[in-house]
Amino acid sequence: MFFDLVRKTRSYRRYDPGKPLGLDRIAEFVEAARLTPSAGNLQKIRALAVTDRDDVLLLTREVKWAGYLKDWDGPDESEAPSAYLLLLSPADTGVSQIDVGIFAETVLLAATDAGFGGCMILNFPREELTERYRLAGKYRIELVISLGAPAEKVEIEEIKGGDVRYYRDGNGVHRVPKRPLSEVLLTPDEP
Ligand SMILES: Cc1cc2nc3c(=O)[nH]c(=O)nc-3n(C[C@H](O)[C@H](O)[C@H](O)COP(=O)(O)O)c2cc1C
Incomplete structure (x- = not known):
């Protein structure tokens, strides 16, 4: 939810x-x-x-x-x-x-x-x-x-090659690349 x-x-x-x-x-x-x-x-x-x-x-x-x-x-x-x-x-x-x-x-x-x-x-x-x-x-x-x-329609997708630019696909869907959790969540061991 x-x-x-x-x-x-x-x-x-x-x-x-x-x-x-x-x-x-x-x-x-x-x-x-x-x-x-x-x-x-x-x-x-x-x-x-x-x-x-x-x-x-x-x-x-x-x-x-x-x-x-x-x-x-x-x-x-x-x-x-x-x-x-x-x-x-x-x-x-x-x-x-x-x-x-x-x-x-x-x-x-x-x-x-x-x-x-x-x-x-x-x-x-x-x-x-x-x-x-x-x-x-x-x-x-x-x-x-x-x-x-x-x-x-706006949809999230996994980022490709570090390109953060959103775009519209052939069906007019607005696609927004998002960085994966593994890139965003850090720990003190691996800052
Ligand atoms: C502080 C801030 C300023 C923004 N300014 C603009 C803007 O001037 N024009 C616009 O079309 N979108 C603007 N946006 C929307 C961003 O482009 C959008 O959040 C980003 O592309 C990610 O898409 P999402 O919100 O669907 O995750 C802004 C977003 C934020 C957080």
């Missing part, structure tokens, strides 16, 4: 617009994330939900998708996400990137568990979004998360 959820919680970049994601569902994902650990239990992260269709489509054009897929510019309108979450930290102090990662992955796990999915996006136009959402002086945008009902 747990491993199934972790396996299924992939980065999804093509979505079914026929299955919208409302603020009530998004709130469930953030409800899970707000319970996670944070440095000093400071709980600095805020999540700004963007659900307006025009805003979502604009963001979809602005963020950078799947750098390894050279012949794909990201989802068009027919496969755009239903919503975005902008993870924010206080502008004056910032936040541990560890906290950001824990929060973001928990959002994605909760989304997958509910039949949705998403993608963490670090390649976004910070200045433009800070201005658009009137965040200057108050918040720094740490990460963008796209959310929606996945309309693509």
